[in-house]
Amino acid sequence: MPAGQALRGTQALSVAVDARENVTVGGWAAPGTDFGAGAITYRGPFVARWSMSGAPLGSWLLPTPSGHYADVYDVGVLPDGSVAFTGTFDGCFTLAGTSYASLEPDDSYDGQRDALLGRLSATGAEVALRRFQDDLGRSLGLGSLVVDASGSITTAQSGWGRLLGLGAVGPPEDVAPGRPTVSSFAPDLGTRWVRGLDPLASGLLLAPVGDGVVVTGDLAGPFELDGTWYTPRLRRSDLLHLKLRP
Numbered sequence: 001m002p003a004g005q006a007l008r009g010t011q012a013l014s015v016a017v018d019a020r021e022n023v024t025v026g027g028w029a030a031p032g033t034d035f036g037a038g039a040i041t042y043r044g045p046f047v048a049r050w051s052m053s054g055a056p057l058g059s060w061l062l063p064t065p066s067g068h069y070a071d072v073y074d075v076g077v078l079p080d081g082s083v084a085f086t087g088t089f090d091g092c093f094t095l096a097g098t099s100y101a102s103l104e105p106d107d108s109y110d111g112q113r114d115a116l117l118g119r120l121s122a123t124g125a126e127v128a129l130r131r132f133q134d135d136l137g138r139s140l141g142l143g144s145l146v147v148d149a150s151g152s153i154t155t156a157q158s159g160w161g162r163l164l165g166l167g168a169v170g171p172p173e174d175v176a177p178g179r180p181t182v183s184s185f186a187p188d189l190g191t192r193w194v195r196g197l198d199p200l201a202s203g204l205l206l207a208p209v210g211d212g213v214v215v216t217g218d219l220a221g222p223f224e225l226d227g228t229w230y231t232p233r234l235r236r237s238d239l240l241h242l243k244l245r246p
Helices: none
Strands: 011-017 023-029 044-050 056-061 069-077 083-090 092-095 098-101 114-120 126-132 141-147 153-158 180-185 191-196 205-209 212-219 223-225 228-230 238-244
Touching: 011 069, 023 069, 044 069, 044 083, 069 141, 083 141, 098 126, 114 141, 114 153, 141 205, 153 205, 180 212
Parallel strands: none
Antiparallel strands: 011 023, 023 044, 044 056, 069 083, 083 114, 092 098, 114 126, 141 153, 153 180, 180 191, 205 212, 212 238, 223 228
16 A cells, blocks of 8 residues: 655554454545555545455545545444444535534634544445534544444543533533543444543553453542542552443
């Protein structure tokens, strides 16, 4: 996959390998990049898949014109081979027949970027999208994404937990800004549950396990969970691991 010719070159930002050892990559593609079906003429975030022997199995690109912004952050593969992805955008685009626009779509990178959770088919066809934004343009800070054996999608993010679809989560944003949350979504992207957490010193990393998800972060100060307080044993910070169940 040769890099395209542009100010921003082609970048792989996330990778997932399924049970058949197919490799799915998400990132940013510059014009001239070839995913196996010929060089593309647009730039934008992409999701592409190859077999373990390197044969192309499908790709998707969200064309992003100059003055607009978009990225794919993380990808995960569902049991049926479809792909869940997180990302962000500032501008206008259409996905699965629906048009979307950020609060100030023509502001050339300076506006609020909306968080996205999307799903593509196994061959890269557009299936569904959720955008997390309120009427003032406020959105989430997305982080890790994982998919378990049942097809449930779990994400970690910070700030504005009420936008995840189940109402208020924890203290208001003006009282506790940027508070981390972990949320689970069904394969159709409907919200299953949301859990708010105390602030940690880093973004959260996720790993699916048989009956839930393991969450890891850096503990640099007091942290309360279900009535129990935890503090770092080292002078600067400790690792914190916790398990959440549905």
